[in-house]
Amino acid sequence: MKLGVLLFEGFELLDVFGPLEMFGQIDDLDIYMVAEKAGAITSAQGPAVMAQEELSKKSDYDIILVPGGIGTRKEVENTGVINWISGQASRAKYVASVCTGSALLAKAGVLDGKNATTNKLAFSWVCSQGLNTNWIGKARWVQDGNIFSSAGVSAGIDMSLALIDEIWGKRTAESIADWTEYQWNSDPNDDVFAEKQGL
Template sequence: MRKIGALIFPGFELLDVFGPMQMFGLLADDFSLELVAETAGPVTSNQGLKAFAEKSLGDGGHYDVLFVPGGAGTRREVGNPRLLDWIAHSSNTAEFTLSVCTGSALLAKAGLLDNRRATTNKAAFSWVCEQGPQVDWIPQARWVEDGPFLTSSGVSAGMDMALGAIALMHGKDVAEKVAKWCEYTWHKDKTNDPFARIHGLV
């Protein structure tokens, strides 16, 4: 059983969080899920809906998998040293660290991705790159795996990465079963990202 700590903050992107959590949550014998925020309680997403964080940063929870979404709120949170310190500490004690969309900007700003390969939302690619000049940012990637770090492109790409993470931890057959249960077409080729071309990055 791996415990996933999914970070949320004001302005987080709904699908960044709940698309991947749908995938992991179907494997109830393998994963437990917990939302964590700077302050426990309701947190407003970029779409206006609120999610309830059971835990705060100060609760001292340990997570086997740290999950960091993106969203408009990341542009504020890159300047939040308390949050960045928590991300760095939680990642250092986790087995895996996953990010979706501009969540990789928070990982980069926390110093976790230096000298590693990573990707992000292609529409925000330039801004994210500025947050981590020592990161090897990959423009043509649906998601990137580098050691314990998995980073994905924007929004819906997080579901493809989550299935990739499930395949990494439990095998491709299990990941394919989850995709079937969700009636989701899994884009298995992590190097195939049409949005890189749409946004002029390749």
């Protein structure tokens, strides 16, 4: 299987590398970093990551992962990125977003009529990008069919393990959590941050 990870200027580091630490333990999964242009893409935290493939290459991926970060505020108006997400989502077996990455999925129409969640601190803004989405305030992550969306930043790790569970089974997900010494919150409704933000 192939996983395509969308990169853009100002993406959140843990939104990408938290999930990739989990997905990277799967032997039969190839991971590709994808951006408008190949080369160094600067994260919100400063370090740059190398994009291997360009959106224009039109490769197909079994899974696409869309991170959040401050850069999403600009990318919601980027037609090239939004069109890429829409096209990939129509062909991918699974679509996943972390944090405000769900705003990009919503803008691309991927979340129309779907249940989804996002970062609690940016909840109102993300909801404004998808008026036809049923936004769930209290959720660590949400699965609606083949679409997985997580709450903020670290929640992407829990969501990724849930997606691994969906594809490769619970034993695989649990063994990865154990190997990385990560305490997996496997209950999508266990969300202490919703109450803190009044959701």
